[in-house]
Amino acid sequence: MKKIFANSLLARTTVMVLGISFLVGSLFSGLAYIYFLQAEQERAVSYTAGLLDTVEDTMQIACYLSDKNLAKDVVDGIGKRREVKTIRISNSKAVLAEFNRKSNATVTALPDWLVPGTGQIHKTIYSPFNLHEPVCQATIELSQPEIRNHSNRNAGFIAALLLLEMIVLSVVAGSMILLKVIRPIQKISRGLHKLNAEQGQQLPALSRHRQDELGTLIDDINLLIIKLVALISKERDLKTEHEKGELKLRTIFEKAETGIFQLNDSGEVLASNPAFRRMLGLPEQLSQAPDALLRLLEGQELRLHLMIYQAIHQQQTMAEDFCIEPEHSGGQKKWIHLVVHSASEGVLQGLINDVTERKRQEEQAHRLAITDHLTGLHNRLGFEREIQRLHKEHLAGNGQSFVIMMIDLDRFKQVNDTLGHYAGDQVLRHFATLLSSVLRKTDFTARLGGDEFVALLRDVKESMTAQKVAEKILNLVAEPVLLEDGSQACIGASIGICFADQTGFDVQELMNAADDAMYAVKQSGRNGYHIRFLKTVASVPK
Incomplete structure (x- = not known):
């Protein structure tokens, strides 16, 4: 069940609709109960007060004459109402008549804000000959259980209607979601699973959803597919061009007569071409001797480190001439022209050229000059x-x-x-x-x-x-x-x-x-x- 709920949009939506409907129904049922409880209380009070007004003349005579039988007839007549719990007609001397309804129902105490009044009616009876002379007092207490039962019946009816409405709305909403949303989305999803986007295949339009959000979604997906195909094609072309350029650069790197190399900020050789190793008389595999250049420049390392520092921190291209004595050269010295510049963080690129002949010519010209x-x-x-x-x-x-x-x-x-x-x-x-x-x-x-x-x-x-x-x-x-x-x-x-x-x-x-x-x-x-x-x-x- 949990898996179905997690994987089904319809299940989640239906549960959500049912939950919202239940909350709304419960809220309105509670409001209806409160409304009917208060309305019934007011209706009972109003109706009972009306009865007292109707029999007021009879009660005036009974009270004036202290006629208990007549007073009892009045009390019994009003006591026939189920909402009436007790009735008492009394004067200053005695109780003329009294009615008490027995009830076994348990009365649950309600908050004061739910009960508009005390449920009691007090009416002063005056002499039929002098309307300013009170002769007795009539008191009626209403039965709260009866009033509440009547309110519960009315509220239960409303709650039943709301429950029925909730069920109908949930079924209708679920059906509409299934037909109008879930199934089109499932169709789009199945189409996406079968789609070969790399070949430019697009989703077919849904006939009933060309102008709505799902139609816009399909159009957006197809537009993304078009852009994807264009990007893939462009990337493929760029990759081809990159491979050609890389091959060309590798050819230049391998065949160039100029020495090409990479250094780290410590002066160790990271990579080099054959001309670099051949020019300096170094072995083919420099990975086992990254400090080979530093050893060749023994006594001149400070100049190289200064070049590296300025190239990195001042972003300058640095060039210097160095006199070296390569291994297996028989003690013959050689002049090299070294150029370095910063390529990336902590990595430098450089060129090296043999300038021995130029140096000899310069020295010869210098000697001739002096x-x-x-x-x-x-x-x-x-x-x-x-x-x-x-x-x-x-x-x-x-x-x-x-x-x-x-x-x-x-x-x-x-x-x-x-x-x-x-x-x-x-x-x-x-x-x-x-x-x-x-x-x-x-x-x-x-x-x-x-x-x-x-x-x-x-x-x-x-x-x-x-x-x-x-x-x-x-x-x-x-x-x-x-x-x-x-x-x-x-x-x-x-x-x-x-x-x-x-x-x-x-x-x-x-x-x-x-x-x-x-x-x-x-x-x-x-x-x-x-x-x-x-x-x-x-x-x-x-």
Whole structure:
């Protein structure tokens, strides 16, 4: 029964209609009972009072004469009414007549609001000769059980009619719901169960319900089916396009020469294409070594983590060049250009390209820009960059003392004039080789132009060390230079020396001091060196 009630709309609706009808019937039955009870009470009181008025003349005579027999006839006549319980006619001296109806019925006490009065009638009887002289008192008490029984009969009749109406309405309502609602809905439900909506099949219209709510429901269902078919078709087309695009992207991903990869925010590789692994010399399966990129960038991991942080938190595309040494490369270094950007929360996408050749070309161009093409030493630009670098180190408090030597070749113009410029070029190359052989690899040498050279001796604190280097240069340059044609060229050198300590220096002042020291040698006879400490000058001619 519970299952039927739970699964049947008709059962639930019928029970609901019956319940509502029962409640309404009960309410109206109760109201009818109250109404008839009060109406019957009022009717009995009114009717009995009317009887007293009718026999008032007789009671006047009986009371005036104190005739008990006449009074008893009046009481017995009124007592024939079933609604009358007791009647008493009495004067100031005695009771003339009295009637009491015996009743075994149990009287249930009723609330005061249900009983309009006390159910008693009191009437004063006056003398037939003097209407202002009372001669006796008539008192009648009505029988409440009789009044209530009469009311119950009337209310029961109304309740029966309401019950019958309830049953009829329930049957009619249930039948109408069954015919007009339940069966059409069942028909729609069966149609939906058999419907192949994916193929666009629609529900047939109900002939009697084209314009009502059920017809609208069928139209809405058919409209949903049309939209569903359209969405399925569109989804199918999108899926096909997605598969084509995915295949194309996978082909690009697998065949691209550019390395493509995904990283998490810790720098671990989540996914990569073959070009990425091939470029970095990594194994095919990176799932067992997600930190492979971090290991390759050992010593440079901070730069990678900074790139990842900025890409995630600043939503920027970050790019950096890294120098790596892939495994199985035989110690050969490689330059890579790394680009990363944020793809989703905690995941980054990136590209990697081999820029080793570009870096080599840049380095070669840089070397050409700062290298003297004749001697292979640094040129003036290279020297200026180096002296500026040393100056920045001193300003930052990280500098070391060094010595600058300004060297000018003696009698070089004579070689050019007598033996030719080609011979002069040979002399310049010879002196560059000589200078490189004397100085350490950590020292710096450059040709500023013509026959003017400069040397920077790093970490030299004593003048004696600079003097030894200068004397060695002078001894070697004093030897004749053997030229390619078998002839010889003789030259010398004037060397100006200036010390720069680690506390700091001014570049121009240092250069001027070294130049002054060199010209001091020229003026004192050439082929020697001078040492200047910016404020004092020591001259040591050779």
